[in-house]
Amino acid sequence: MSWESFFEALWRNYLAVTPQAATIHRALADRGETVVNDHVALRTFDVSPISLAELEPTLLGLGYRRFAPYDFPARQLRAFGYLHEDPGAPRVFLSELLTGGFSGKLQRFVRSCCASVDSGATEDAEIFLAGRPWPMPTWQTYQDLLVESDYAAWLAVLGLCANHFTISVNGLRHFRTVPEIVDFVASLGFPINEEGGRIKGGPTVLLEQASTYADHIPMTFADGDQHDVPTCYYEFARRYPEEDGSLYQGFVAASANHIFASTRAAG
Ligand code: NI
Numbered sequence: 208m209s210w211e212s213f214f215e216a217l218w219r220n221y222l223a224v225t226p227q228a229a230t231i232h233r234a235l236a237d238r239g240e241t242v243v244n245d246h247v248a249l250r251t252f253d254v255s256p257i258s259l260a261e262l263e264p265t266l267l268g269l270g271y272r273r274f275a276p277y278d279f280p281a282r283q284l285r286a287f288g289y290l291h292e293d294p295g296a297p298r299v300f301l302s303e304l305l306t307g308g309f310s311g312k313l314q315r316f317v318r319s320c321c322a323s324v325d326s327g328a329t330e331d332a333e334i335f336l337a338g339r340p341w342p343m344p345t346w347q348t349y350q351d352l353l354v355e356s357d358y359a360a361w362l363a364v365l366g367l368c369a370n371h372f373t374i375s376v377n378g379l380r381h382f383r384t385v386p387e388i389v390d391f392v393a394s395l396g397f398p399i400n401e402e403g404g405r406i407k408g409g410p411t412v413l414l415e416q417a418s419t420y421a422d423h424i425p426m427t428f429a430d431g432d433q434h435d436v437p438t439c440y441y442e443f444a445r446r447y448p449e450e451d452g453s454l455y456q457g458f459v460a461a462s463a464n465h466i467f468a469s470t471r472a473a474g
Contacts (some may be wrong), residue, residue, distance in 0.1 A: 208331070208332055208333070209268065209269075209377060210269045210271075210291060210293065210296045210332075211347075213269055213332050213333065213335075213336070214244070214247065214296075214297065215295055216407075217335060217368070217369045218335060218369075220336060220369070221369045221372060221439055223367065224365070224368070224422070224438040224439055225421075225422050225425050225438055225439040225440070225441070227397050227419060227422050228372065228423055228439070228441050228442060230397075231374075231392055231395060231397065231419075231441055233295040233378070234391075234395055235420050237244075237372075238381055239380065239381065240379050240380060240381060240382070241378070241380075242374055242375075242378070242379075243374070243375040243377075243378030244297035244372055244373060244375060244449045245297060245298065245374065245376075245377075245378075245426055245442075246288075246297050246299065246300050246444070246458075247297050247298075247299055247300070247368040247369050247371070247372050247373065248297035248299075248301075248302070248334065248369065248373075249262075249299065249300070249301045249302070249335060249367065249369060249370065250301075250302055250303075250304075250358065250361070250362050250367070250370075251301070251302070251303045251304075251362070251368050251386040252303060252304050252306055252317050252320070252321060252359075252362060253304060253305050253415060254317055254318055254320075254321040254328045255304060255305055255321060255326075255373075256321065256322055256324055256326040256328075256363045257321055257334070257340075257367065257429045258303060259285070259286075259287065259301055259302075259303040260278055261299070261312075261329055262301065262329060262334065262367075263287070263317075263332060264330075265329070265330070265331060265332040265335070266289050266299055266301065266332070268331075268332065269291070269332055270291050270292050270293065270296070271289040271290065271296075271299055272289065272291075272292070273287055273288075273289060273458060274287070274288040274289055274290045274298075274457065275287070275288050275457050275458070276462065277302075277335065277458055277460045278451060279302075279463070279464050279466065280466065281355070282356075282405050282467055283304060283306075283308045283309070284302050284303065284304055284305065284306045284358065284467070285302065285303060285305060286300055286301060286302035286303070286458075286463070287300075287301055287406050288300055288456075288457060288458050289301065290456060297372075298339045298456065300340065300458060302431070304356060304358050304359055306359075307327065309355050309356065310317055310355060310464060312351065313351075313352060313355050313356070313359060313378035314322075316344070316352070316363070317359065317363075317424070319341075320340075320363065321341075323340065323341045323342065323443055324340045324341065325340075328340065328469060330456075334367055335367050335368065335369075336368075337367075337459060338366055338368070339364070339365065339366030339367075339400040340366055340367065341363075341366070342429060343364065343426070343427070343428055343429045344363050344366070344428065344432060345428055345429045345432075346363065346428040346432045346434060347399040347430075348363070348429075349363065349428065349434075349436070357437075357468075357470060357471045358467065358470075359378075361437065365437055365438060365439070368439070370427045370438065370439055370440075370470070371418065371439055371440050371441060371442045371469070372441060372442070373387065373416075373441075373442035373443065373444050374441065374442070374443050374444070375444060375445075376443055376444060377445055377446055377454070380417035383425045384415075384445065385406050385415045385416065385443055385444070385445050386406060386417075387403075387419050387444045388406060389406070389417045389450060390445060392419060392441070392443070396421050397419045397423070398419065398421075399417060399418070399419060399420075399443075400417070400418045400419065400420055400440070400465070400468060401469075402465045402468040403461075403462070403464070403465030404465075405417060407461075407462035407466065408446050408459045408461070412459045412461075412462070413446065413447040413448075413449065413455035413459075414444060414445070414446055414447070414455055414457070414458065414459045414462065415444070415445045415447070415458075415461075416442060416444045416445075416462050416463075416466060417442070417443050418440050418441065418442040418443065418444065418466050418469045419440045419441050419442075419469065420469055421437035421438050421439055421440040421469055421470045422437070422438050422439065422440070423435040423436065423437055423438070424436065424438045432467070437470045438465070438470075438473065439470070440463055440470065441470075441471040442466065454468070456468040
């Protein structure tokens with residue numbers, strides 16, 4: 208699979224649960240903008256066969272290389288950033304939940320999810336396109352997961368899809384700054400994640416970011432109950448040049464830590 212067809216399919220799946228992204232994308236196109244993706248974020252559990260280390264070869268197979276690690280001890284997450292040999296490809300941010308620090312109940316649930324994943328399915332990037340690879344949890348299980356980790360609850364329901372796409376503000380023509388694009392998106396009626404401030408980072412850390420809150424979409428749980436749950440959100444990023452003049456390529460853990468909150472249930 209080429210990286211182009213991978214992201215086309217990932218984008219289609221993302222739009223199916225993130226109607227705000229289609230609205231924002233269209234509104235920008237109406238302003239004459241061509242949207243370029245800064246990065247796409249993927250989530251997983253640290254349990255075989257879908258741990259970060261086991262999924263990484265699928266990204267390498269698309270032409271990516273490992274760039275830098277990031278740690279989020281307060282959320283019990285770790286992540287890697289990946290860069291592609293083609294500068295036109297979005298960066299990838301792949302995080303995994305370190306389940307060992309959670310309750311035995313959460314760990315047993317995650318292990319049961321991962322046990323239903325065919326290990327052969329993780330040899331190809333298709334694993335990120337095939338939908339939730341385990342049965343839908345019950346509403347009660349979802350509630351229990353939320354108490355411990357909204358990341359775990361999100362992953363249990365959504366599976367290994369894109370958590371967010373990110374518009375490159377550097378790639379826009381008329382919107383020059385993150386505050387400008389965020390004001391525009393807010394004017395369309397989409398609330399902005401204010402945790403840690405509306406704008407995360409800035410020139411001093413060479414990366415400035417903001418995000419919407421996730422859409423809420425009705426989902427049918429294993430017991431037949433239907434409830435609205437947070438799905439995915441849209442992010443905006445502006446990169447600043449390093450001393451040698453090249454654009455900063457990394458991520459900023461302090462900012463990403465707040466952006467993870469964009470899928471919280473109360474958002
Ligand atoms: Ni992001």
